[in-house]
Amino acid sequence: MTLLQSGDRVSDTLVIDRLLGEGAFAEVHRVKHEYLGWQAMKLFKKVASQEETRAMLGEARLLSTLGHPNIVRLFEANTVQTPEGVRGFFTMEYVAGGSLERLHAAHRPNVPTEMVAEVMAQIASGLALAHGQDPPIVHRDITLANILVGYDGTGMRIRVSDFGLAKKADPYTLLASAQGTYAFMAPEVLRNKGYSSASDVWSVGTIAYLLLTNSLPFDDGQPFSSYSLARFKKRLLPPSRYNETVDPDLDRIIMATLETEPENRPVTAGELFEALRDRQLAIARGPVPRTETAATAPPTERAQRLADEALALARVPGELQRAADLLEEAVNLSPQLRDHHLTKLLLWRRGVIM
The missing domain is CATH 1.10.510.10 (Transferase(Phosphotransferase) domain 1)
Incomplete structure (x- = not known):
């Protein structure tokens, strides 16, 4: 059982949405920020003193010094009360496509x-x-x-x-x-x-x-x-x-x-x-490099469902970015869907729908 559950409030502006994954030392949740939208939150499992918490949040301090498009962005570092006691956490940008x-x-x-x-x-x-x-x-x-x-x-x-x-x-x-x-x-x-x-x-x-x-x-x-x-x-x-x-x-x-x-x-x-x-x-x-055969394996049921949900959601006013997140997940799950929908996804990320 995780330290925090869906719907738990982390702060005045942060609410737990769902678990993304966990390891021996931390849980990673998707959280909703009232003003900034989806973020990822790394929550440390270990019971720690204030000094140990500061040490565990060293990752956040390092990230705060490394602003780069190819390094995940840091938003906040703090502590939160859980049923098992106070734990350290930090929030960073959420990448829907996964790893x-x-x-x-x-x-x-x-x-x-x-x-x-x-x-x-x-x-x-x-x-x-x-x-x-x-x-x-x-x-x-x-x-x-x-x-x-x-x-x-x-x-x-x-x-x-x-x-x-x-x-x-x-x-x-x-x-x-x-x-x-x-x-x-x-x-x-x-x-x-x-x-x-x-x-x-x-x-x-x-x-x-x-x-x-x-x-x-x-x-x-x-x-x-x-x-x-x-x-x-x-x-x-x-x-x-x-x-x-x-x-x-x-x-x-x-x-x-x-x-x-x-x-x-x-x-x-x-x-x-x-x-x-x-x-x-x-x-x-020089010459154009050799082309590679396009993937022909059909999308998995989950990938196709995500793509269908994204296409439907994109027609709802104000939901284009959430639709883009769903489509991003789909194209990373299926090469065929990537070939078919990548141009659309890039347009959605620019705020353009056709």
Whole structure:
């Protein structure tokens, strides 16, 4: 049972709508702000003193320093009375489309190559701001679940979220302690040699490799292989060996992010972003890249229902943004619906209905 339920009032302006997910340390709820609309609220489960609550809200303090289109926005940090006692919380922007886990599941076995390149570039752009701080802020937990996929009037917009493990690096060594999710951890992190900006870059490369090939890099197919250091002794095949739509430049960029020695990788996300931008400029100057076959799998029942609800709601005065949220969920659940409705969604995000 969650600490707060649908309908519970958090403050004069915030009311719980529904649970979005939970982990060992926190619940995430969708909440309705009386004036600002939908937001996401991270509510900490742990009973804490005022000092411990301040420490847990360190994620909110970090987010408050990182204003960037590809980093989730922070709105408020505070405490709330729950049936189990006072708990810390903070609110941030709500992204209806969900995480990369949903996008990956909808496009299996392979997410379209240019979409993956765009996802990589936007993650790198957001992380570049964090890595550019003095000392650098390293995320330490870049995974599919912590990357949110939304849409604005210009197209897909990625937000890096869950900075709960983020930490300022030591100003002398530029390293932070190891945390995060094993499958996305760089070799040096698993060897307890510390976490650097290059370790975040490894995690971005792992995400790209997984989206393009439907397998993790250096995965030997054995149970618990993500814990094994021996797997890094194997030769890593480039993504194009599993997915012929991956071009040589993207192969090269992803393989560079997955160099087992951190000094051989792009040192920061800023360097990775520049490499991806150069690739995109080369494509713009050169021949059109190979097209990929459009997805033909029919939408799931839930995806189709969300799309139908969105289309009906869009005809109701004043409900266009809520309709856009529903359609955003639908297009991230179904490639076919994305092909059919993406232009409409982008227009709705601009406030245009046709």
